[in-house]
Amino acid sequence: MRVLILGGDGFCGWPTSLHLSARGHEVAIVDNGARRRIDRELGAASLTPIEPLAIRLAAWEDVSGRTIAAHDLTVGRDFEALVALLGDFRPDAVVHFAEQRAAPYSMKSAEHKRYTVGGNVGATHDILAAIVESGLDIHLAHLGTMGVYGYGCAGAAIPEGYLTVKVETAEGWTAREILYPANPGSIYHLTKTQDALAFQFYARNDRLRITDLHQGIVWGAQTAETRADPRLINRFDYDGDYGTVLNRFLMQAAAGYPLSVHGSGGQTRAFINIQDTVRCIELALANPPARGERVKVMNQMTECWRVRDLAQMVSRLTGAAIEHLSNPREEADENDLVVENRRLLALGLEPITLEDGLLLEIAEIARRYAHRADLSKIPCVSCWNAERAAATAPSMGEVGVGVMAAE
Amino acid sequence: MRVLILGGDGFCGWPTSLHLSARGHEVAIVDNGARRRIDRELGAASLTPIEPLAIRLAAWEDVSGRTIAAHDLTVGRDFEALVALLGDFRPDAVVHFAEQRAAPYSMKSAEHKRYTVGGNVGATHDILAAIVESGLDIHLAHLGTMGVYGYGCAGAAIPEGYLTVKVETAEGWTAREILYPANPGSIYHLTKTQDALAFQFYARNDRLRITDLHQGIVWGAQTAETRADPRLINRFDYDGDYGTVLNRFLMQAAAGYPLSVHGSGGQTRAFINIQDTVRCIELALANPPARGERVKVMNQMTECWRVRDLAQMVSRLTGAAIEHLSNPREEADENDLVVENRRLLALGLEPITLEDGLLLEIAEIARRYAHRADLSKIPCVSCWNAERAAATAPSMGEVGVGVMAAE
Numbered sequence: 001m002r003v004l005i006l007g008g009d010g011f012c013g014w015p016t017s018l019h020l021s022a023r024g025h026e027v028a029i030v031d032n033g034a035r036r037r038i039d040r041e042l043g044a045a046s047l048t049p050i051e052p053l054a055i056r057l058a059a060w061e062d063v064s065g066r067t068i069a070a071h072d073l074t075v076g077r078d079f080e081a082l083v084a085l086l087g088d089f090r091p092d093a094v095v096h097f098a099e100q101r102a103a104p105y106s107m108k109s110a111e112h113k114r115y116t117v118g119g120n121v122g123a124t125h126d127i128l129a130a131i132v133e134s135g136l137d138i139h140l141a142h143l144g145t146m147g148v149y150g151y152g153c154a155g156a157a158i159p160e161g162y163l164t165v166k167v168e169t170a171e172g173w174t175a176r177e178i179l180y181p182a183n184p185g186s187i188y189h190l191t192k193t194q195d196a197l198a199f200q201f202y203a204r205n206d207r208l209r210i211t212d213l214h215q216g217i218v219w220g221a222q223t224a225e226t227r228a229d230p231r232l233i234n235r236f237d238y239d240g241d242y243g244t245v246l247n248r249f250l251m252q253a254a255a256g257y258p259l260s261v262h263g264s265g266g267q268t269r270a271f272i273n274i275q276d277t278v279r280c281i282e283l284a285l286a287n288p289p290a291r292g293e294r295v296k297v298m299n300q301m302t303e304c305w306r307v308r309d310l311a312q313m314v315s316r317l318t319g320a321a322i323e324h325l326s327n328p329r330e331e332a333d334e335n336d337l338v339v340e341n342r343r344l345l346a347l348g349l350e351p352i353t354l355e356d357g358l359l360l361e362i363a364e365i366a367r368r369y370a371h372r373a374d375l376s377k378i379p380c381v382s383c384w385n386a387e388r389a390a391a392t393a394p395s396m397g398e399v400g401v402g403v404m405a406a407e
Numbered sequence: 408m409r410v411l412i413l414g415g416d417g418f419c420g421w422p423t424s425l426h427l428s429a430r431g432h433e434v435a436i437v438d439n440g441a442r443r444r445i446d447r448e449l450g451a452a453s454l455t456p457i458e459p460l461a462i463r464l465a466a467w468e469d470v471s472g473r474t475i476a477a478h479d480l481t482v483g484r485d486f487e488a489l490v491a492l493l494g495d496f497r498p499d500a501v502v503h504f505a506e507q508r509a510a511p512y513s514m515k516s517a518e519h520k521r522y523t524v525g526g527n528v529g530a531t532h533d534i535l536a537a538i539v540e541s542g543l544d545i546h547l548a549h550l551g552t553m554g555v556y557g558y559g560c561a562g563a564a565i566p567e568g569y570l571t572v573k574v575e576t577a578e579g580w581t582a583r584e585i586l587y588p589a590n591p592g593s594i595y596h597l598t599k600t601q602d603a604l605a606f607q608f609y610a611r612n613d614r615l616r617i618t619d620l621h622q623g624i625v626w627g628a629q630t631a632e633t634r635a636d637p638r639l640i641n642r643f644d645y646d647g648d649y650g651t652v653l654n655r656f657l658m659q660a661a662a663g664y665p666l667s668v669h670g671s672g673g674q675t676r677a678f679i680n681i682q683d684t685v686r687c688i689e690l691a692l693a694n695p696p697a698r699g700e701r702v703k704v705m706n707q708m709t710e711c712w713r714v715r716d717l718a719q720m721v722s723r724l725t726g727a728a729i730e731h732l733s734n735p736r737e738e739a740d741e742n743d744l745v746v747e748n749r750r751l752l753a754l755g756l757e758p759i760t761l762e763d764g765l766l767l768e769i770a771e772i773a774r775r776y777a778h779r780a781d782l783s784k785i786p787c788v789s790c791w792n793a794e795r796a797a798a799t800a801p802s803m804g805e806v807g808v809g810v811m812a813a814e
Contacts, residue, residue: 111486121525129520132517165583176572197589201591205593385539
């Protein structure tokens with residue numbers, strides 16, 4: 001099939017583009033380089049040395065004999081160009097990664113909040129409106145997040161998008177299925193819940209075929225395709241804004257830096273390996289909803305872990321120390337989490353579980369590139385509100401790693 | 408108290424500004440003239456001859472001896488100016504009308520959809536982020552819509568924002584209170600549901616005090632204050648995009664044009680008179696939620712009517728004919744609607760009900776200005792999707808009123 005990947009130069013978008021190309025699909029990328037621009041803004045960089053997109057694409061052609069076209073346009077701004085591209089390329093499916101995806105970045109300042117809301121909600125709405133304008137029956141697969149559900153609903157497994165509830169009617173308490181009530185934990189997560197409402201609207205009003213993949217926290221960096229050539233290497237973020245928890249731990253261990261656990265570490269989160277991410281997207285594209293069907297929501301995660309248990313595992317494997325820091329996020333210190341993920345398993349996903357061998361492989365990447373790390377970028381300095389900022393001020397006010405580590 | 412009115416030159420914003428000023432509050436208006444610009448875009452105009460904002464404000468000073476300051480800035484774009492204004496004026500409350508408020512306009516084209524999403528979601532987020540930036544404990548009152556609830560939930564009254572449901576947990580079916588599941592019927596309504604999520608987030612994360620008023624369809628045009636001088640007259644929209652159903656019927660009757668009922672007219676909607684709108688806002692400002700409290704949602708409506716019953720009432724009063732047209736909207740042809748509105752009644756609202764005397768007074772306004780009407784602007788030409796456009800094509804393709812009337 002023909003697949004257009006919005007945000008195809010990013011952490012998930014790049015390996016997805018290669019995976020779908022390797023599997024014989026005709027792939028084209030839309031990317032405006034926003035993620036690389038943010039690296040420059042933050043003075044941060046991928047731990048791994050990623051190549052410019054043009055070199056990546058040339059390398060892929062060398063390695064695979066397959067070409068991937070790239071289009072530099074901003075989804076959410078260049079609307080006419082997007083409509084024209086849909087008309088020219090006539091994709092069977094569009095995969096939508098073209099959003100700012102870091103919760104801490106979204107909370108750094110009013111400008112970062114505004115950028116995230118305007119960019120994400122605008123990009124999602126533009127692709128929906130563009131599909132309607134194109135008149136084509138394009139399947140849209142969007143990368144959402146488990147975080148839209150919130151993490152406060154102890155006692156019941158989180159279903160795949162829709163929740164059966166009973167409501168009181170004239171006939172007594174009657175079962176209804178509703179979109180799971182959103183409880184976003186950051187501006188980034190808020191935008192994903194706003195996206196979800198747009199998907200519901202366009203699926204109903206224009207009968208668009210839409211899949212929303214509620215993804216867990218991604219760990220790992222490489223896939224079969226990104227390993228095929230050094231020029232294809234995927235990005236590996238470790239900074240306080242874009243680094244995700246397990247990858248950060250592995251990099252911190254490699255750099256001899258104590259593992260940063262914020263609060264008690266009792267936060268339980270859902271996880272998925274990057275290789276499974278790309279497989280899930282392929283499965284989602286192979287199994288679209290029918291026209292007129294409601295939005296198909298699948299939980300794209302394979303296991304749940306408590307943050308302090310992850311830290312202990314990495315500490316046991318590597319000997320790294322663990323350090324408890326105050327939590328800059330407005331969130332519960334402890335939560336349970338049970339998630340249903342039967343739909344992707346039923347489609348054939350065979351999960352890569354978080355076991356020692358693979359962890360060590362990733363730790364090895366972290367070690368190989370540890371010399372590239374700027375340790376001053378490790379601390380999480382983005383606070384969720386004034387109270388959290390005040391609580392973390394003693395360490396945030398200081399510059400440099402030593403002070404953070406000594407807190 | 409000091410009150411900043413965003414969108415204070417509009418249909419609801421203007422009479423609200425005058426009402427609050429008359430009641431002794433210090434009022435300032437923010438308005439960028441967007442609604443008047445849209446009139447020019449549509450080649451439409453208020454049936455009543457409204458004055459430019461500067462003349463309105465000078466007239467109000469003549470009549471009342473009170474001044475209202477006006478600031479020409481775009482909420483959703485001029486963020487720094489908005490933050491500075493909050494710091495200078497130090498309002499106790501902000502009333503937020505600064506959104507594109509017509510469902511048909513929001514569905515006219517991809518550009519109108521994009522304008523509505525970007526403008527409304529951006530404006531709402533900007534005022535929230537600006538209040539956080541200001542560091543002030545400002546109460547935000549937002550004009551939402553009954554339409555966020557959708558109209559498909561027969562059998563249960565629509566509560567005020569929150570719905571008690573039972574969810575299945577390890578302990579069996581347990582009661583929970585959730586935000587009423589959104590079911591927006593247009594892009595305009597979608598943006599209000601996206602706003603609602605932003606309100607929830609900022610109330611929880613930053614402890615902002617927020618009231619969301621879910622308003623019914625407003626009828627009438629004048630209030631005690633706008634009647635005080637011809638230069639204070641409020642706008643009266645009758646065009647196919649901005650005219651609301653009852654005011655349109657009254658104007659159609661005055662102009663000798665058949666009353667346009669789309670579909671069977673079985674749509675039941677909630678209504679409120681413009682005089683009650685301004686009273687409700689005053690009541691909401693006098694009764695804000697506490698800091699740390701969840702968003703306070705109140706249903707700002709006073710009665711429900713079926714569209715065809717309204718048409719029959721106006722026909723009986725005026726002798727106008729009724730004409731059934733195909734429905735350009737993607738919506739149920741018939742629905743029941745029961746709405747709770749106890750909160751504003753408990754605060755002291757004494758509803759103006761839709762009875763003959765007041766209807767005739769509004770019909771009189773319509774008659775007085777009927778010579779200003781451009782009948783070619785009456786038809787609803789905005790279709791919700793390709794199917795609805797195809798179904799209405801035979802009439803939409805023709806220009807002029809005669810053909811519409813003959814359908």
